[in-house]
Amino acid sequence: xxxxxxxxxxxxxxxxxxxxxxxxxxxxxxxxxxxxxxxxxxxxxxxxxxxxxxxxxxxxxxxxxxxxxxxxxxxxxxxxxxxxxxxxxxxxxxxxxxxxxxxxxxxxxxxxxxxxxxxxxxxxxxxxxxxxxxxxxxxxxxxxxxxxxxxxxxxxxxxxxxxxxxxxxxxxxxxxxxxxxxxxxxxxxxxxxxxxxxxxxxxxxxxxxxxxxxxxxxxxxxxxxxxxxxxxxxxxxxxxxxxxxxxxxxxxxxxxxxxxxxxxxxxxxxxxxxxxxxxxxxxxxxxxxxxxxxxxxxxxxxxxxxxxxxxxxxxxxxxxxxxxxxxxxxxxxxxxxxxxxxxxxxxxxxxxxxxxxxxxxxxxxxxxxxxxxxxxxxxxxxxxxxxxxxxxxxxxxxxxxxxxxxxxxxxxxxxxxxxxxx
Numbered sequence: 001x002x003x004x005x006x007x008x009x010x011x012x013x014x015x016x017x018x019x020x021x022x023x024x025x026x027x028x029x030x031x032x033x034x035x036x037x038x039x040x041x042x043x044x045x046x047x048x049x050x051x052x053x054x055x056x057x058x059x060x061x062x063x064x065x066x067x068x069x070x071x072x073x074x075x076x077x078x079x080x081x082x083x084x085x086x087x088x089x090x091x092x093x094x095x096x097x098x099x100x101x102x103x104x105x106x107x108x109x110x111x112x113x114x115x116x117x118x119x120x121x122x123x124x125x126x127x128x129x130x131x132x133x134x135x136x137x138x139x140x141x142x143x144x145x146x147x148x149x150x151x152x153x154x155x156x157x158x159x160x161x162x163x164x165x166x167x168x169x170x171x172x173x174x175x176x177x178x179x180x181x182x183x184x185x186x187x188x189x190x191x192x193x194x195x196x197x198x199x200x201x202x203x204x205x206x207x208x209x210x211x212x213x214x215x216x217x218x219x220x221x222x223x224x225x226x227x228x229x230x231x232x233x234x235x236x237x238x239x240x241x242x243x244x245x246x247x248x249x250x251x252x253x254x255x256x257x258x259x260x261x262x263x264x265x266x267x268x269x270x271x272x273x274x275x276x277x278x279x280x281x282x283x284x285x286x287x288x289x290x291x292x293x294x295x296x297x298x299x300x301x302x303x304x305x306x307x308x309x310x311x312x313x314x315x316x317x318x319x320x321x322x323x324x325x326x327x328x329x330x331x332x333x334x335x336x337x338x339x340x341x342x343x344x345x346x347x348x349x350x351x352x353x354x355x356x357x358x359x360x361x362x363x364x365x366x367x368x369x370x371x372x373x374x375x376x377x378x379x380x381x382x383x384x385x386x387x388x389x390x391x392x393x394x395x396x397x398x399x400x401x402x403x404x405x406x407x408x409x410x411x412x413x414x415x416x417x418x419x420x421x422x
Contacts, residue, residue: 003070004070004071004074008069008070008071011064012071012074012075015075019048020302020306022044023041023305023309024305025040026040026043027039027041027305028040030043037165038158038161038165038304038308041308041309042311042398044305044312045308045311046312046317048065049061049313049314049315049316050313050316051312051315051316053065054316065313075310075313076310078303079306079307081303082299082303082307083271083307085256085299086299086300086304087271087272087274088275088299089160089278089299090178090275090278091274091276091278091279091280091282092278092282092292092295093164093278104349105176105344105345105349106176108347109177109179109180109341109345109348109358109362110179110180110181111344112341112344113152113180113337113340113341113344113359113362114152114183114184114340115152116336116337116340117148117151117333117336117337117340118151118152119336120151120336121149121150121151121336122144122148123144124147124328124332125147125148131325132328132386133383133385139381142381145191146376146381146382149191149372150369150372150376150390151333151336151337152188152340153184153188153365153369154181154184154362154363154364154365155181155394156178156181158364158365158398158401159181159362159401161300161304162364162398162402162405163177163178163361164300165402166402166405172354173350173354173361174361176348176350177358177361177362180344180362182275184362188372215266219259219262219263223276223277224279224280227277231255231284232284234251235284235286236286238251239286239291245290245291248291248295249294249295252281252291252295256274256281258273258277259273259274260273260274260277263276314374315387315391317388317392320385321385321388321392322388325385325386326388326389326393329386329389329393330393333365333393334363334397337362337397338359338360338362341358342355342356342358342359345359353408353409353411354409357404357405357408360401360404360408361405363401364397365393365394365397365398369393370390370391370394372390373386373387373391374387
C-alpha cells in the first residue's frame with residue numbers, strides 16, 4: 001500500500017475536519033467553564049474514540065478512525081508531527097534569562113518534584129508489584145524504574161498550554177513551572193532511555209546512556225551557542241527578504257524538524273530536539289513579536305488539537321479500565337508530584353499558596369505521560385490496563401491542574417496581571 005486511495009483521502013479529510021471542529025467546540029465550551037481548551041480537545045478524542053463512538057456505532061468509528069491502514073498511518077503521522085511542533089512553540093516561549101533569574105527556586109522545585117515522585121513510585125512498584133499485576137521477577141526492577149519515571153515526569157506541552165490558556169505563562173509561577181518541568185522532562189527521558197536500553201540488551205540494541213547524555217549535552221550546547229548565533233544573524237535577513245509571514249514560518253518549522261530528526265536518530269524522542277530548537281529560535285532578540293505570535297497561533301490552533309484528540313482515539317477506557325489500578329496510580333501521582341514540587345517551591349522562597357499552585361501546575365501530565373506509556377506498552381514493559389490507568393491519571397491531573405492553580409493563586413490574593421514578569 002504505497003499511497004492513499006481516492007476514497008481514503010476523502011476519509012482522511014473528513015476525519016481531520018471532525019477532529020478539528022469538535023475539539024474546538026468542546027474546547028470553547030470548556031473555556032466558558034474555566035477549563036483549559038486542551039481538556040475539550042482530549043474529551044473530543046474520547047467521544048470520537050472506541051470508548052464512546054466505538055461503542056455506539058462501531059462501523060462509523062472504524063470507518064472514520066480506523067486502527068489499521070493508510071488513514072490510520074496518516075493520522076498517526078499528523079499527531080506525531082503535531083507534538084513535535086508543539087514542543088517547538090513551547091521552547092520558543094521559554095526565555096532563558098527569565099528562567100535563569102529563577103535559578104534557586106527552579107532547581108529546588110525541579111529536584112524535589114523529580115526525586116519524591118520517583119522514589120514513591122519506585123518503592124511501591126518494587127515492593128508491591130502484584131498491585132500492578134506484575135509477577136515476572138525479571139521485569140520487577142525495570143517496571144519499578146519505569147513507574148518511578150512515569151510519575152516524576154511532567155507534560156510540558158500540556159502545562160504550557162494550560163498556562164497560556166490561563167494567561168499565566170509569563171508570570172513568576174508560570175516561569176517556575178515551565179523551567180522545572182523542562183528539567184524534569186529532560187532527566188525523565190534520560191532515565192527512560194536507560195530503561196529501554198536495559199530492555200534491549202538481550203537483542204544487542206542497547207545504546208550507552210553516557211553516549212546519549214553526551215549527544216544531548218553536545219546538541220544543546222551547539223544549538224544554544226553556535227546555532228543561536230546563526231539564527232540571530234539570519235533572522236533579520238529572513239524577516240526582511242522572505243515573503244511574510246510564509247518565509248519565517250517555513251524556516252522556523254524547518255529548523256524544528258531538522259533538530260527533531262537529529263534527536264530521534266540518536267535514540268531519544270524528536271520532541272527534545274524541537275524543544276531545544278525552540279529555545280534557540282525564540283530566545284533571539286531579532287524575532288519580532290508578530291512572527292512569534294503567527295507561529296504560535298498556527299501550531300496551537302491547527303496542529304495541537306490533532307495530537308490531543310488522537311489520545312482518546314487510541315484507547316478504550318471501558319474494557320481496559322480497572323478502578324483499583326487507576327486509584328493507586330492517581331494517589332501516587334498526586335502525593336508524589338504535588339508534595340515534591342510544592343516543597344521545592346517553598347524551599348525556593350515561594351509562599352505556601354504559591355508553592356501549592358506550582359505543585360498542582362507541575363502535576364499536569366498528558367502528552368509526555370502518554371508518549372512514555374505508549375513506548376513502554378510497545379516495548380512490552382507494561383500491559384494495556386496499566387497504560388489506561390496512566391492515561392486516566394494524565395487526563396485527571398491535567399483536568400484538575402488549571403482550576404487548582406487558579407484556586408491557590410486566588411487564595412494568595414494577587415491578580416494575574418500583577419504577577420507578570422515580562
